[in-house]
Amino acid sequence: MSVVDKDLGWKKILRNMRKIDAKAVKVGIQDGDKTSDGKESLAYIASLHEFGSPGGKIPERSFIRTAIDKNEHKINNLSDGLALKILDGSVTVRGALDLIxxxxxxxxxxxxxxxxxxxxxxxxxxxxxxxxxxxxxDTGHMRQSIRHVIEDK
Structure with a gap:
């Protein structure tokens, strides 16, 4: 009696799972972005609004955390659906992360x-x-500067 090991796609699934685990998508104000006059870090200004300023002169106006919290279920459903498509090979990791x-x-x-x-x-x-x-x-620059990048973990 002989044993025959037929790969019905398991190696492809494992390969795709490793690809998923190797990348991350970061959404928000990206490092190096500047205010519209080019003088200040836009990430710093955004953080003052997101968390409030020390001393409270600028109150907390969370726009990133609130958006994520309000839409957590939608984001999770999208991610789960795309993960399945990555595993079956119908979507690339980059394509899925771009969509998210x-x-x-x-x-x-x-x-x-x-x-x-x-x-x-x-x-x-x-x-x-x-x-x-x-x-x-004010000028709309911060809102327009929200973007995503895909990076290696």
């Missing part, structure tokens, strides 16, 4: 636009270029 990155980018941008935040101080409204009372949006 684009979807989460849109969720964060929507949160910036539609979020319910602590109102701006009257002096801040007067100082804004667009004279709007909308928190997190």
């Amino acid at each position: 990155g684009l979807k989460v980018t849109g969720m964060i941008q929507e949160q910036i636009t539609d979020g319910d935040y602590v109102p701006l101080a009257p002096a801040t409204i007067r100082r804004k270029k667009n004279n709007s009372d909308k928190p997190l949006i």
